[in-house]
Structures are given as C-alpha cells and as structure tokens.
Amino acid sequence: MSSMESVWAPRSGSSSRHAATALLAGLAAVGVAAGLYRFGLGLKASTNLDHFYPWGLWIVADVSFIALAAGGFVTAAVVHVLHRERYHFLVRPALLTAMLGYTFACLLLAADLGRYYNIWHPILPHMWQGNSALFEVGMCVMTYLVVLYLEFVPIFCQRFVSDRRHPRLSRLCAGVDRIASRCMSFIIVLGVGISCLHQSSLGHIFVLAPTKLHPLWWTPILSLLFLLSAVMTGLPTVILVCLLAGRSFRKPAPMRALGEVAKYLPVVLSIYLAIKVGDLLLRGALVHLMQLSLPSLMLLVELVGGVLGPLILLALPRVRRSPGWLGFAALLVMLGVVINRANVYWIGFQPVGAPHRYVPSLAEWAFTAGMVAALVLLWRLEAARFSIIGWRSDRVTSWLPILLLCRSSRVGAAVAVACKPQRRGRSPCALSV
Amino acid sequence: MELDRRAFLKSVVIAGALEPAAGARASVGEARPAAADAMGVLVDVTKCNGCRRCEAACRAANGFDALSEESLKDRSVLAQLRQPGAADYTVVNEITAALPAAEGRSVYVKRNCLHCVDPACVSACLVGALRKQPQGAVTYDAAKCMGCRYCMVVCPFQMPAYEYENVLTPQVRKCGFCTGQAQATNDDAPACVRACPKECLTYARRSELLHRAHTRITEQPESYVDHVYGEHEVGGTSWLYLSGVPFDLLGFPTLGTAAPPRLSEAVQHGVFSHFMPPVAWCAILGLTMWLTRSDRGESAPPESPGPVVHDDGFVNRLPERGKSHEFDGECVGASERQ
C-alpha cells in the first residue's frame, strides 16, 4: 500500500476529486459565514422562524444528524455486544461518522438555541426537569458525545503509540490506550444503552403536542418509531460511508461482508413498516392519507421511497452484490429517515392560526449545507490521519456509479492496489473499537 | 481472562449505576397544583366592547411601550387577528367575519396565556424555567432558559412568544398572571382585570368562577352557549371563557379534555420507572456481551516499540516525516474469518 494519499486531495490528476473537495470546502466556508451571521445578528435576521414555527430547518437537520449517526451504536451492538467480529471493519467508520454527526448536531443546536451559552444548564441538578423528553435527550446526547470521544481515544492513541521520535508521547499514549481498553466494555454498553434512550426520546418530544402534530405522525408510540427508524438507518449509513470511503481512498469496501450486513436490513425495514402502517390503521389515521395534501404526499414519499423501495431492493441478492446499487438503496433508507424527521418536525407540525407556512431562509439552508459539507471533509481528513479504514478489499465485480459524490478516474488502479497481497497482522479483531 | 471477566461485570454494575444520571428525577412526577384552590379569571366575552384598556394596563404593568389614549381610540387595529407577542402579553381581537349573519355585531376576545391547570409548556421545559405556581400562575425564569423554544412548540394555544430580534439575551415572553405585583398594589388581581371598565373580567378562585359561569349560563341561556371554555380543555385552564357564540367561531382551538402532559409523562415515567428499565436494558446488553464473547483475540498488546499490531488487527507504523499520513492500517482479522 504505497498510495500517497494526501489529506485533502489524493494524487494529482484526479480533477473530479479536486472539484468535489473544492465544492465541499466552498460550501463549508459559506456555512461558516452563515453561522457568523446568525451569532452576530441574531435569529430574527438569519432565520424565518416565527411565533407559530419556533423550530425549523436547523432542528430538522439536528435530529437527522443524530438519526444518521445511529450507525455508531448499531455497529457497536452488532460487533461488540453480539460479537459478530466479521464486521469489525464497520466499527471505526461508524464511530467516526457518529462522532462527527453528534458534534455537528450540537453545533447546529447551539446555533438554534436563543441562549446557546446556557446549553449546559440541564446538567445543573437544581434545574433538572425529569418530566421533559428534551431533558432526557439533552442529558443523553451530552453523555453519548463523551462516550463517542472516549471510544475514539484508542484510535487516537494508536497513532502515536509507535512514535519512536517522541518516546514520552508514545509512552503516554500507550498508557492511556491501556486504560481506555480496560474501560471499553463499560463505555460500549453505556453508549448502546443511552443511544436507545435518546433516539426514542427524540420522537417522544412530540407526544406532548398531540393537537399540533398531524395525525399521520402523532402517535403515543412515536418514541418506538423513532428508535426503530434510527436502528434501521444506522447500518445503511455505515454501508454508504464505507462505499464512499473505499472509493475516495481507492480501497474498495469488501462487498461480500457489506452484502451480508445488508441482508438483515429488509427484516428491520419491514418491522418498521409493519408497525408504522399498523399504527396508522389502529388510530384510523389512514383517512388523512386519502386526502391529497402536502402531509399525505410526504408520508407516501417517506414510506414508499424511503422504506418500501429499499426494502424490495435490498431483498434482491443482485442489489446487495453491486456497490452502486447497494449504495443507492442505502441512500434511499437514509433519505427516508431524513424525510421522516422533516415530516415530524416541520411538514406535519401544524399550529392553529398560523398565517403562513414556515419555509427556511437562505441562511438556514446555507448553514445546514455548510455543516454537512464540513462534516464530510472532516471525515475524510480524520480517516486519512487515523486508522479508520481497516478492511481488506475483495474483488469488485461491478460498480454502477449511481449518485456517488466522489468519482475516481482510476478504478482499475484502485482495484489492482486493493487486491495486492496484504501484510498479515497476527491477532484477530478483539474487543477494541 | 479472569481479569477481563471481572472488569466486565464491574462495567455492567457501573453502567447500571450511572445510567440514572441520564434521566435523573424522571420518575419523580411533579405534583399537579390543586385546581380548586388556584386563582383564575373568568372572561365574559359578551360584555367586552373592545376598549383595549386591559392591553394598556398590561403594557404599563410589564414595562412595555405604553398605549396612548389616541391609539386606544384607533379601533382599526382590532380588525387584524393578533396574537400576544413579545411586547404585548395580551391582545383584544375583533371577530366579525366568522360569525353568522344573524349575530349582526362583533365579538371581542381578549387573548393571553390561559395558565393551564396542567400546562404542557411546564412539562416541556427541560430546565424548569417555566413553573406552575400553587396560586395558578405559570411563570418564567429567564435566567434558567436556554431558548430551545420547546415550550412554544407544545403550547396548544400558541401563547409563548419569542424575542427573535434580541441577539444575545432573547426571552420567552408570555403573560405571567402579574405575579409579584400583589404586594405593590395591595390587590392581587392582575392589572388587566383591574383595568376593565365593563366587568368583563372576574378574578377569583377557579372553582368559584366555574360555579358563577354555570349560574350565568343557567340564568341567561339565551345569551350564552352552554360551554365554559377552559373548564375541561387540555385538563382545564385558569382562565375561563363564556361566550354567546360557539368558541370555534372565535378562533378558539377545539381541544380534548386530556392534559397532554399526562400521556407523555406516563410514557416517559414508564420507560424510566425507578430507572429499572434502562438499567435492566444495560444489564441485558452487558450480559449478552459477556455470554457471547469469544476467548480468541484477547492477546496482550505487544510491549516493544516498532510497528504495533493492535488487538483489532490494525497495524500502525511510523509515518515518514514530511509526508502526510500514509494508509497503513488494515484489519486482517476481519476478512480472514470469512
């Protein structure tokens, strides 16, 4: 493996990748500008939020980031709790995704809070308000953020542990690494546990607004649906991340293992679909689907495009074998969940007497897009710095380049490099993130 | 091996012990104030003539821009349907168009926070900035607020307003039932009630107000619809309304009798009851992890420096100086097992 990957743009000559990097960097810069605008001039100037719509695009993006970051706890559960070590190569990409996802969710949240400097208030015991679903979310997200960074500690340390030029640093890192690995099982269990709690609480938030959320979405079991949909989008996100990273680093992700993982997805998707449709039937809310309106349309998009479609696709072995199709199906699941979050937090939110609907402002779009771009860039930066991508590629048979961000003009070279005999490490994957 | 197992069990126990921190006090339901003892206001919509003296008094009491006599005389403002805002806790709206033609005249409706008996906003606020006081008021403490606006999302009446234009210290603004002004004026009725010249507003115990309201309905069935708005809506409100026309025509939302916090808190406290479910969940996870563990791959990390092969099969080597980090980690174990 002698590909000299530079951090930002690998290899000279792959101009499309330079273009993608430049585009992302540009978006991120615009996002930072929008963020400065918000903190400098306030919410009124930067957003279209009003009396009737206190939550907008940033909150939608927030909960979407958190849902998509669920891959972190799902893979931790699969690999470390259920010990499916075959899929260990998923853990680090998932962890990095979750870590950045939660970090950026917190950034977006800070931008949305009117008094962002009080963001830590839920920690103070005299302000605890255990009746609030949001309190539960706040506490769990804060704890989980710490958990994610702790899970990253070994990865961070391993980078410096063999640094012979800085023996002190090396020794320090080795020590920290050892301590971290001791606590790792506790950290992992805690992480999985509180993830389940706050993913569901994000839905439970709206149980308190039965008169304001459209009946297509309001249900007492909103928390269960949110938890299930987070679980259901966790693995697809990791799969897509691995596929894209494999492409970007010219180290194609192992399709056999990814296909195996994807085999479970139709099961999870159908459980979610069954519960969602059953809930609509039981509450008699299906009548609202019959009226042609924005909410009913959005529900159809969410369920058909984001759940049923990928369910059928992923049930086909051909789809699971092809990186392009698998990536496409995974993307559909992700989009489905993002649309679901948008539906609950935005489209389905219908306050009485609102003179007009809420539409996000330019700055809201810019900040959101910028944060997504920054997330992708940071992901690549860290993946190049630390040992994140640890798979050994198997032979790639077909690659349909559908909807993929990073395009490479040298697939052949990448495959050749990837299929070269590998150096052997001696120990198998054990309990360590 | 033994050590690992012990470390593992320990971790499960600690996970169980720490978990409650995530939702602490969630199982302690806050006592709902006794509705009968609390104070309230009865608004008899039929008596209001839209003079807006209550608006003026409210502004004066809360230190907002005063309403001059001239602006009070200008009745054009009544025509637009207004919502209480960040600089006016109460507004009077004139309802004409929505009424049946037979009605022949306008109805004036004073709107403000209804100080729900079991308020959704209080249940929502994650830092307890909003509180239900024993005497009925729902009050706000800006020092605690983080500006998440969840309270605005859940209020069934869209009453809390937000100072979006305030860059650094925006507040949630809503009627506070003139709490804290009782001593100053020797009369604990809210400023608006004292200002009303038409006796449209009555301040008394909620139970007594309900009694009076129903008496009025029985005595003059021709003047009132048989409905005291706020008696049962969302579990009851401290502000009660009497009207001659159905309330939905006046823009009052048609709401059920259940207080939203009852359902949501029941679910939440079910999930967190005495922290048993989360702890049990973590314990199950931990137990699964321990029972299904494989004893392979628990080799001690190598002590010697040099290319380090880690537990998980990542091979780390020294990146050369001046070059960006090279890709040299690979998880052999992952593919080897297939």
Ligand code: SF4
């Ligand atoms: S009317 Fe709205 S703001 Fe007022 S107490 Fe009820 S829920 Fe809270």
Ligand code: SF4
């Ligand atoms: S905006 Fe303030 S008062 Fe309202 S729920 Fe959030 S913290 Fe509580």
